[in-house]
Amino acid sequence: MNASEDHIAAGAPLLDIRGLSLAFGGLKAVNEFSLALRPNALQGLIGPNGAGKTTVFNLITGVYRPDAGSILLAGRRLNGLKPHLIAEAGVARTFQNIRLFGDLSVFDNVCVACHLRTGRTPAAMTLAAPREDAPRHIAFRAARTGAHALLHMALTAHDLATVLLRTRRHLGEERAIRERALHLLSMFHLDHRKDELARNLPYGDQRRLEIARALATNPRVLLLDEPAAGMNTQEKRDLAGLIRRLRDEFRLTLLLIDHDVGLIMDICERITVLDYGQVIACGQPSEVQNDPKVIEAYLGEPMPHAE
Amino acid sequence: MDGLSVGSLYALIALGYTMVYGVLQFINFAHGDIVMIGAWLSFWICARLGWAGNDAPPSLARAAATLLFAMVVCGTLGFLIERLAYRPLRSAPRLNILITAIGMSLLLENVGQLPIVFGTENQGMPGLLPKETLLSVAGVNITLIDVLIIGCSIALMAGLNHLVYSTRLGLAMRAASFDTKTASLMGVNINRTISLAFVIGAMLAAAAGFLYAVKYTNLNQPAFPTWILLGLTAFVAAVVGGIGNIRGAMIGGVLIGLLEKFGTAYVSSSFKEVYVFSILILVLLFKPTGILGSARVEKV
Numbered sequence: 001m002n003a004s005e006d007h008i009a010a011g012a013p014l015l016d017i018r019g020l021s022l023a024f025g026g027l028k029a030v031n032e033f034s035l036a037l038r039p040n041a042l043q044g045l046i047g048p049n050g051a052g053k054t055t056v057f058n059l060i061t062g063v064y065r066p067d068a069g070s071i072l073l074a075g076r077r078l079n080g081l082k083p084h085l086i087a088e089a090g091v092a093r094t095f096q097n098i099r100l101f102g103d104l105s106v107f108d109n110v111c112v113a114c115h116l117r118t119g120r121t122p123a124a125m126t127l128a129a130p131r132e133d134a135p136r137h138i139a140f141r142a143a144r145t146g147a148h149a150l151l152h153m154a155l156t157a158h159d160l161a162t163v164l165l166r167t168r169r170h171l172g173e174e175r176a177i178r179e180r181a182l183h184l185l186s187m188f189h190l191d192h193r194k195d196e197l198a199r200n201l202p203y204g205d206q207r208r209l210e211i212a213r214a215l216a217t218n219p220r221v222l223l224l225d226e227p228a229a230g231m232n233t234q235e236k237r238d239l240a241g242l243i244r245r246l247r248d249e250f251r252l253t254l255l256l257i258d259h260d261v262g263l264i265m266d267i268c269e270r271i272t273v274l275d276y277g278q279v280i281a282c283g284q285p286s287e288v289q290n291d292p293k294v295i296e297a298y299l300g301e302p303m304p305h306a307e
Numbered sequence: 308m309d310g311l312s313v314g315s316l317y318a319l320i321a322l323g324y325t326m327v328y329g330v331l332q333f334i335n336f337a338h339g340d341i342v343m344i345g346a347w348l349s350f351w352i353c354a355r356l357g358w359a360g361n362d363a364p365p366s367l368a369r370a371a372a373t374l375l376f377a378m379v380v381c382g383t384l385g386f387l388i389e390r391l392a393y394r395p396l397r398s399a400p401r402l403n404i405l406i407t408a409i410g411m412s413l414l415l416e417n418v419g420q421l422p423i424v425f426g427t428e429n430q431g432m433p434g435l436l437p438k439e440t441l442l443s444v445a446g447v448n449i450t451l452i453d454v455l456i457i458g459c460s461i462a463l464m465a466g467l468n469h470l471v472y473s474t475r476l477g478l479a480m481r482a483a484s485f486d487t488k489t490a491s492l493m494g495v496n497i498n499r500t501i502s503l504a505f506v507i508g509a510m511l512a513a514a515a516g517f518l519y520a521v522k523y524t525n526l527n528q529p530a531f532p533t534w535i536l537l538g539l540t541a542f543v544a545a546v547v548g549g550i551g552n553i554r555g556a557m558i559g560g561v562l563i564g565l566l567e568k569f570g571t572a573y574v575s576s577s578f579k580e581v582y583v584f585s586i587l588i589l590v591l592l593f594k595p596t597g598i599l600g601s602a603r604v605e606k607v
Contacts, residue, residue: 061492062492063488063492082491083488083491083492084491084492084494084495084496084497087491087492087493087494088494092492092493093492095489099486099488099489101481101482101485101486101489101490102485103481103485104478104481104482104485108478108481108482109482111475111478112478112479112482112490112493112495113493113494115475115478115479115494115495149390152390152498152499152502153383153386153390153502155499156386156499156502156503156506157506159476159499159503160476160503160506160507163470163474163475163476164466164470173475174474174475177475213493214493216493217493217494
């Protein structure tokens with residue numbers, strides 16, 4: 001922990017992505033993508049449809065494994081880790097098409113994500129988590145897999161035992177989770193609907209619940225994938241306020257995808273523009289706005305000049 | 308009464324099918340064999356500890372110890388089966404893992420038959436519990452064993468209900484069963500959750516195996532069709548209750564048990580399986596998602 005705090009203090013980026021590439025067959029979905037987010041930054045990621053924006057999110061959160069490149073969070077390598085360990089490390093996200101647990105109550109949706117922060121020590125799991133960096137000798141790999149399975153079995157038994165025996169610590173943890181979830185729901189004005197099934201919420205509430213759920217994992221970096229999709233002007237204005245508030249109150253670092261370029265220009269300090277999987281521009285809104293490459297990507301070929 | 312006690316056994320077994328289906332959408336055909344292993348392990352430990360003789364006095368403590376032993380060993384076995392046989396196939400097409408499950412089922416039966424394991428002889432389970440008839444009401448005999456079976460099943464199911472609906476492990480399980488990928492992005496350790504479903508399922512199956520052995524005392528050899536049928540009937544119970552639904556499995560189990568016993572008593576015992584499987588057909592025809600399953604309408 002200390003090492004990573006020192007790292008931040010030195011002015012280094014919190015999230016540092018370098019040379020990230022991923023190909024689906026012959027299609028280079030993301031090509032040499034680089035991005036550096038300073039702590040407490042609010043950055044936008046835009047680009048035409050199919051530019052690879054969501055793929056970048058999927059790479060960061062471990063849904064896909066990159067073919068090349070590295071993702072560092074406060075100096076710690078994230079690529080190659082399983083999604084739940086990346087969430088544990090402090091990266092949370094929402095989804096373009098809402099992916100709440102529809103059959104669970106609003107309250108339970110948030111509780112699920114609170115589980116990460118119950119003071120358990122998964123360090124052993126992280127250490128033993130198989131990585132695919134260096135090809136190692138097969139005996140080494142077999143031994144590591146065996147050790148991992150044993151550890152996994154012990155932890156499964158331990159989980160079951162604490163829950164069945166209702167240890168005081170376990171009951172305390174469960175209470176802490178409930179309190180935290182309620183607190184988050186009230187922040188998002190969803191507390192009065194906490195017992196409804198998530199799928200019965202109106203659309204706008206579902207969007208906000210997704211953000212609340214992501215926050216429940218207590219992230220350092222929050223990735224928002226088209227949070228304004230399907231919202232009207234008033235709702236978008238509220239959302240912009242909410243995003244700014246989140247950044248200040250939770251001291252979050254945010255990366256935001258949206259098709260509403262106006263919204264992004266309005267709230268983001270810096271913007272990265274992606275086209276065909278490549279970064280074509282990166283800078284302050286005013287710089288990006290006038291970048292000929294960006295205009296070309298959005299509007300097509302520039303008109304041939306008469307000269 | 309008999310129907311209720313058999314039904315609660317079916318319910319215990321059905322829970323294992325339904326939980327695994329809930330998280331993995333796959334039918335663990337080896338689950339019925341865990342019941343057999345549980346029953347045989349109970350016998351094995353009793354024989355080992357010298358509790359097997361006919362003169363051995365019934366003892367509740369010994370019964371509890373046997374039950375615990377069977378549950379712990381089968382829980383471990385369930386964990387290993389998932390880890391070694393199913394996990395490597397997690398991303399393979401669903402059919403592969405289904406066939407593996409059938410293979411695992413045959414493997415368990417045949418390993419069970421090995422002379423160094425349980426052998427191919429039928430055995431008699433020692434009477435760990437007194438064969439007393441507590442009450443006789445209107446021609447219905449209520450035996451102590453039936454009462455204990457029902458009590459034990461209810462206790463286990465209440466425990467499971469608590470685990471699934473009011474603890475964080477259960478919540479993780481329900482979230483994973485709704486959407487595995489999103490659950491993992493919210494920090495749920497999917498592998499652990501899946502292991503847990505297998506371990507709990509196997510423990511309940513072991514309990515059912517133990518109770519079955521205590522009730523019927525005659526233990527057929529490990530690959531005998533009764534075991535397979537026991538597993539299949541419980542599977543039907545899970546489907547009837549709505550597969551993937553835990554409370555549905557409990558209701559389905561009791562329903563199938565009652566149906567089977569009433570059919571046997573009032574119509575004919577040779578059609579025992581017919582009742583069970585005709586219910587399956589009826590449910591599949593008229594309410595394919597089972598009693599508690601809700602049809603999910605796909606939004607366009």
